[in-house]
Amino acid sequence: MSLFAKFQPLMQDRHNLLGQGIDPFGAPIEEIYSATEARINGRRTILAGTNNYLGLTFDAASLSAAHAALDELGTGTTGSRMANGSFAGHRALEQEIAAFYGCAQAIVFTTGYQANLAVISGLTNNEDAILIDADSHASIYDGCRLSGADILRFRHNNPEDLDRRLRRLGARATTTLVIIEGIYSMLGDKARIREIIEVKNTHGAMLLVDEAHSLGVLGERGRGLVEEAGVIDDADFIAGTFSKSLASTGGYCVSNHPQLELIRYASRPYIFTASPCPSVIASTRAALQRVAHGGDLRARLWRHARRLYQHLLDAGYTLGPEPCPVIAALLDTREQALALWRGLHEHGVYVNLIFPPATPDGKSLVRISVSAAHTDEQIDKICAAFSALAPDYR
Amino acid sequence: MSASYEEILEKVINALDGLTAAEVRLTEDSELVTELGLDSFKVLDLLMDIEDEFDISMPVNLLADVQTVKDLAHRIHAVINSGT
Numbered sequence: 501m502s503l504f505a506k507f508q509p510l511m512q513d514r515h516n517l518l519g520q521g522i523d524p525f526g527a528p529i530e531e532i533y534s535a536t537e538a539r540i541n542g543r544r545t546i547l548a549g550t551n552n553y554l555g556l557t558f559d560a561a562s563l564s565a566a567h568a569a570l571d572e573l574g575t576g577t578t579g580s581r582m583a584n585g586s587f588a589g590h591r592a593l594e595q596e597i598a599a600f601y602g603c604a605q606a607i608v609f610t611t612g613y614q615a616n617l618a619v620i621s622g623l624t625n626n627e628d629a630i631l632i633d634a635d636s637h638a639s640i641y642d643g644c645r646l647s648g649a650d651i652l653r654f655r656h657n658n659p660e661d662l663d664r665r666l667r668r669l670g671a672r673a674t675t676t677l678v679i680i681e682g683i684y685s686m687l688g689d690k691a692r693i694r695e696i697i698e699v700k701n702t703h704g705a706m707l708l709v710d711e712a713h714s715l716g717v718l719g720e721r722g723r724g725l726v727e728e729a730g731v732i733d734d735a736d737f738i739a740g741t742f743s744k745s746l747a748s749t750g751g752y753c754v755s756n757h758p759q760l761e762l763i764r765y766a767s768r769p770y771i772f773t774a775s776p777c778p779s780v781i782a783s784t785r786a787a788l789q790r791v792a793h794g795g796d797l798r799a800r801l802w803r804h805a806r807r808l809y810q811h812l813l814d815a816g817y818t819l820g821p822e823p824c825p826v827i828a829a830l831l832d833t834r835e836q837a838l839a840l841w842r843g844l845h846e847h848g849v850y851v852n853l854i855f856p857p858a859t860p861d862g863k864s865l866v867r868i869s870v871s872a873a874h875t876d877e878q879i880d881k882i883c884a885a886f887s888a889l890a891p892d893y894r
Numbered sequence: 895m896s897a898s899y900e901e902i903l904e905k906v907i908n909a910l911d912g913l914t915a916a917e918v919r920l921t922e923d924s925e926l927v928t929e930l931g932l933d934s935f936k937v938l939d940l941l942m943d944i945e946d947e948f949d950i951s952m953p954v955n956l957l958a959d960v961q962t963v964k965d966l967a968h969r970i971h972a973v974i975n976s977g978t
């Protein structure tokens with residue numbers, strides 16, 4: 501028996517399923533040509549699975565800010581936010597994010613994953629309860645585990661079920677944190693946030709909204725579902741990532757509760773990791789300004805998303821419940837999904853392949869993320885590739 | 895509410911019946927993951943069904959040491975008896 505014995509079933513599954521072909525779970529991007537095109541496995545490929553919703557990875561202002569920060573501040577901070585890793589830029593970005601949402605407090609974290617770990621485990625402990633949507637992202641599950649709180653789940657996007665479960669908690673509901681996502685990353689559906697806020701207010705619980713996939717995508721100024729639904733002031737905490745619409749890495753949380761500031765002293769994922777590099781902070785600050793004035797990008801993004809969603813629907817694919825820049829085709833088996841992924845790769849289209857148990861209802865997913873930077877011709881090609889493969893997978 | 899261990903066991907087995915292959919024979923000692931082939935999320939979904947069936951709150955944390963049908967039934971029994 502060795503430490504590695506536990507990996508044997510995984511190795512066997514991987515070998516049986518993937519064989520000698522290109523591995524979808526780590527396809528090497530050999531050269532990047534633009535926000536939407538790269539060379540993968542020797543083939544010029546349209547990138548349609550990179551979460552680059554606004555296409556800002558080569559935004560001129562972001563690049564320029566990052567270059568300047570590299571020259572002026574160096575390649576890294578070499579320390580935690582709590583020690584030597586809080587530069588003026590980190591604090592400035594926090595003020596700018598707070599102002600973006602019109603909130604009193606903001607904290608910047610090293611990754612979006614760590615933002616959820618830090619906020620959830622900082623806010624709750626083993627005396628509290630957390631009620632999470634059943635389809636929550638892994639970072640939410642991991643943050644809950646780190647907190648030591650009682651973890652409960654409610655049925656996906658179901659305010660009535662949330663209400664029932666909060667009622668069962670009785671007085672404990674007032675020390676319960678409810679967690680939802682603006683756009684759910686698997687199927688691209690939006691949270692029923694107004695009803696959920698009504699429910700959490702009825703029971704005196706608090707609400708954390710993760711806008712990882714909705715920042716930049718929803719709302720007139722790109723502030724996510726909370727803005728689109730007009731509930732920014734009703735969400736107790738809003739978290740998100742820099743690694744999608746803001747085209748860098750990092751995470752954040754904003755709140756009007758002054759206690760958010762104390763997370764800096766109480767949260768291990770904030771304290772025990774190096775802070776984001778100065779160039780990352782600089783490009784994020786520039787990208788945030790573009791997002792806030794990015795109505796043109798959002799209009800283009802949604803035009804592409806609606807067109808692609810309708811095309812796949814007409815081609816016979818089973819999709820998530822509503823048009824969204826996250827478009828998931830649902831397949832019954834892993835083999836079907838892998839074959840579709842490989843077919844798309846051969847047609848020069850890169851998407852994401854996702855297997856259970858990370859997926860709802862045990863389905864396998866081939867997931868597209870649309871970008872405002874896609875050209876109409878690229879959307880034509882993605883549509884054509886899915887159409888060409890549809891007879892085999894519908 | 896109150897329920898005996900036997901009543902709880904019967905309900906757990908009924909709930910599992912719909913999640914497992916027809917040829918699988920469910921017993922108290924059946925292992926949820928290794929024997930019945932339930933993935934982690936199926937077990938979590940089962941937990942939500944059990945909460946609704948017994949009108950209780952049963953945190954996911956309580957599953958940490960649960961391996962068999964019997965373990966699960968005992969956990970539920972303990973939660974119901976604690977009045978949580």
